[in-house]
Amino acid sequence: MSDPVSPATVPHDLRAAVRVRPADAAWAFAFRAGLAVAVPLVVLIASGHTAWAGVATFGAFTALYGRDEPYRRRAVIVAFSAAGLVASVVMGTLAALAPHPEIVGVAVIALIGGAATLLCNRYRVGPPAGLMFAFAAAVASALPATASSVPRNAALTAAAAAVAWLIVMSGALVAPDAPRRLAVARALRAAAALHTAPAGPPGLQARQQAALAVDRAWRAVAAGRWAAAGASAGPGDELRAEEILVAHAENELSGVHGRSAEVAAELRALAARVGPRGPIPRLRATPAENARIAERRLGASLLRDLPTPGPGTPRRPLWPAAARVAFGALIAGAAAGVLVHVTGLSHPYWAAVSAVAVLQTASLRLSTQKAIQRAGGTIVGLLLAGLVVSIPGGPWMMVAGIVLLQVVAELLVIRNYGLAMLAITPLALLVGELGHQTPPLDLIGDRLVQTVLGSLLGLAAALLVRNRAANRYLAEAVTAVEIGTDALRRDPADPMLEARRLALLVATLREAYDVAAGEPGLQPEITARVLEAEKSARDSLAVLTHPNKAA
Template sequence: MRLSVPPDLHAATRVRPVDAAWAFALRAGLAVAVPLVVLTATGHPSLAGVATFGAFTALYGRDEPYRRRALIVAAAAMGLVASVAAGTLAALAPQSEIVGVAAVALVGATATVLCNRYRVGPPGGLMFAFATAVTSALPATAPADLLRNAALTAGAAAVSWLIVMSGFLVAPGAPRRLAIARALRAAAALADAPDGPAGLTARQQAALAVERAWRAAAGRADEEVLVAHAETELSGVHGHDPAAAAELRELAARLTPRGPVPRLAATATENRKIAERRRAATLLRDLPARRGGPLWPAAARVALGALVAGAAAGLLVHYTGLGHPYWAAVSAVAVLQGASLRLSRHRAIQRAGGTTIGLLIAGAAVAVPGGPWVLVVEILIAQVIAELLVVRNYGLAMLAVTPLALLVGELGHETPPLDLIGDRLIQTVLGCLLGLAAAALIRNRAATRHLGEAITAVEQATHDRQDARHLAALVATMREAYEVAAGEPALNPATTDRVLHAEREARRALTSAD
C-alpha cells in the first residue's frame, strides 16, 4: 500500500535545482570572515557577533545586475544598521526582553513590507528582524554602546558592499548573462509543463524570468536575440516543441559569464519584438515598482501578523521563565514571510523540521572545545553551507542556519549547550505555531478581489486589442495575483478556470499581434 504524502509536506520538502550557488556562498562567507577574524584577533570576540550583522548585507542582491545590486545592497546595509540600533535601544530600555520582542516584530514587519514593495528578494525582512533580536539580548549599559554597535555594523556592511561588487572587475556581464540563461531554461521547461492550474506556476516563473532577462539585456543586440528566442517559446508559437526546448537549453549552456555570446539570427517577429521592447523601456522600468499591486494586501497581513505574533510569543515566553524569548519572535517573522497562508504553512514545516535536526548539529558545534577561534571557523563553515542550501530548500538551510544563529548569538557569551538547545527548540516551535495562527486569523481577504480585478483587466485588454506590452504587463499582474489568492483557503475552482482562459486568450492575442 502506497503512503500518501500531504501536499504541504511534499511542497515543503521539494528541492529546487540551482545555478551559480558557489560564487554567492563564497562571497557571503568572505563577508562574514572579515569582521569575525579582525575582531577576534584584536581580542574583542564579543563584538564580532554585532559586526556580523553588517556582513549579512552580502546576502542581498544575490544575482542582480551590478547597478541594481549596488542600490539593493546599500539599502540593506542601512537597514541592518538601523536594525542593530533598534535592538541596542531595546537592550538599554527597562524590561529589555519585552521591549526587544516588540522591536523584533516591528522591525520585521516594516522590513517585510519594504522588501515586498521594492521586490528585494530573499532573505527579505528576516535578517533585519534577526539582527534586532540578537542585539536586543546582548549586554548594553550606556548610550555609547549604541554608537559602537552601529559603527561596527556599518563598517562590516561597507566591507561587504565592496566584496559583493568586486565581481564587476572580473566579469561585469555575469549577472546579466545568468538572467538570460535562466530565461532560456525556464522557457524550455514549458515543454514539460502540465496543463491546467499546475502549469500556471511554470508559465509564471518563465514569464518572470523572461521579463528580468529583457531588463538585463536592454541595448545589447546579441543578447536581446537570445531573450527574444525565450519569449517566442513562452508565447507558445511552436506549441512548446521538445526540439525548440532542447535548443534553448543548449544556448543557456553556451552562455558563460565570460567569453563570446552565442550569435543567432532573429526572425522577423523577434526583430519586431526587440524593437518594441526598446520603445517600451520606460514602461519596463516602472513595472518592478507598481503601486497598489496584488502583493500589497499580503504585505499588510505580514506586517500586522508579525507584530501580533512576535509580541504574543515574547510575552508568553517571558512569563514561563525560558531564556532567549527573541527566538520565538524571529520564528514568527520567518513563517510570515510567505505571501499566503499556504506559503506560511510550508515555511513553518521547513523551519520547525530543519531547526529540530539542526539543533543536533548545533549542540555538537557548541560543545567543541577551543575557544573563540573554533567558533569563528564554525560560523564561517555554517554560513557558506547555509547559502548553498537556502536556494535549494529553506528547511535544508536550517540545518546550517540553526547552528549559525546559535554560534553568532553566543560568541563571547558562553551558555551551557543543553540550555541553548532546549530554549531554541521550544522557542522555535512556539514561534512557528503563533506565526501560523496569525496567518490563519489575519486573512488576506482582498486577494480574491484583486485577482478578479486583474482577470477583468486582462480580458478587457485582450478584447480591445491593446498594446502588446501593456497586455503582457497585465498578464504578469494576473499571474502574481493568482499566486497569492491560490494560497488562501476557499478559492473558487471557477476562478482558476477563468484565469486559464484569460491567459490563453491573451497569449493568442500577443501571438497574432506579432
C-alpha cells in the same frame, strides 16, 4: 481552488516543502557572503574585541541582499539594506536599555519585521527580505547594553556593512554582465522544464514560474540595452543575441515549439553555453521572434517612460503581508515570554524571529511550506548544532564555524529552505553566543522549543490575517488589462499613452496572479481568463509595433 491548508492539499505542501530545486551561480554568492562575515570577525577577534563580533556580524549580513540583481540596482538595494540593518541594531540596543527589555524587544521585533516586510515588498527586494532586520534587532535586544553601546553598535554594524557592500559589488570588475546572462540562462532552463511539467495545478505553477523567469530575462536585457546606449557595436550585438535567446525561450513558453524532448534538450544546451563571460550563442531569429523582440522592446521602453501608473492601475496590497509579520512576531514573542517564566527557558526572541521567517512569503500556501521546512530543518539541524557548539577551541573555532556555515547555508537556501536550516540553526546559535557562553544542552533545548513554537504561531498568524485583498487585486488587474486592451484597439487619440498603460497593466497582472495563486478562494476559471487577457494585450502591443500584422 481548495484551501491551501485543507487535508486535500497538505500532501501537496509536504511534497513542495521537501522538493530540492536546481541551483546555478550559487558558489560565487556563497563565497561573497562567507567573506563578508569573515572580515569583521577576524579583525575584531584579532584586536581582542570578541564581545563586539556578534553585532558586527549583522552588518555583514548586508551581503545577503541583491543576490542576482544587475550591479546598478544591486548597489542601491545593498546600500539601503545596510542602512536598515544599522537602524535595526540601534533599535534593538535601545530595547535592551528599557526597564523590561524582553517585552520591549518583542515589540521592536514585530515593528521592524512588519516595516521591513512592507518596504521590501514595496521596492521588490528579494530574500531574505525582512528576516535579517528582525534577527538583528532581536539579538541586539538580548545583549547586555549601556548607553555607550548605542553609538558603538551602530558604528560596528555600519563598518561591517560597508565592507560587505564592497565585496558584493566586486563582481562588477570581473564579470559586469553576469547577472543579465544568468537571467537569460534561467529563462531557457525554465522554458525547457515545461516539457516534463505535470497536468493540473502543478503544471500551471511551472508555467507561472517559467513566465516569471522569461519576464525577468527581458527586463535584464532591457536594462543592459539602456546602460549600453551610445556604446560600441559590440555590446549591442551581444544584447541582440541575448534577446533572440529569450525570445526562443518565450516561444517554448507559448507552445510554439511543441514542447518536445528535442527542443527541451536544445534549450538546456543553450543555457549551459550562456556563461558569466565569453561568447553568447548566436541564433537566427525567426520572423515571429523578431516580432516578439520588437514587442518586448516597446513594452520595456513604455514601462520605463511611463510618468505615472494612471488612474486605472490597481494598487498592490502591501499591508496584509506586513500585518501578518507584525502580528505573528507579537503573538509568538508573547507566548515565548510566558513560556520562559513558566518553564525557565530563555531566548524568547527566537520564537518571534521564527514567526517572521515563516511569514516572509508571498502567500499562505508558501508560509505553510516554509513552516514545515523551518520546524523540520531545525529539529534535524539541532543534532549538528549540538556538535558545533560543544567543539572546543575558543573564539577562533567559532569564527571558522560561522564562516563555513554561512557558505553552506547560502549554497543550500536556494535549493531548499529546510536543508539550509541544517546550517542556519547552528549558525544562529554561534552568532548569538559570540562573546558569552550558554551551556550547549540549554541552548539546544531553547532553540528547539522556541523555533517550533514560533513556526506554529507564525502559521497561525497567516491563517488569522488572511490576504483577502489578493483575489480582489487579481480581479481588478484582469479587468484593467481587458479594458486597457479594448481602449488601445479603439484607435485612441494618444495610442502611445494607452500602450504605456497597458504594458504596465500586463506586468501588474502577472504579479497579482503569482500572489493570488497561493491564497484560498481562487477560482479555477480565473487562470484561463488571466492567460487570455495577457495574450490579447500582447497581441495589441504587437500590432502597435507592426501595424501590418493582424491582431
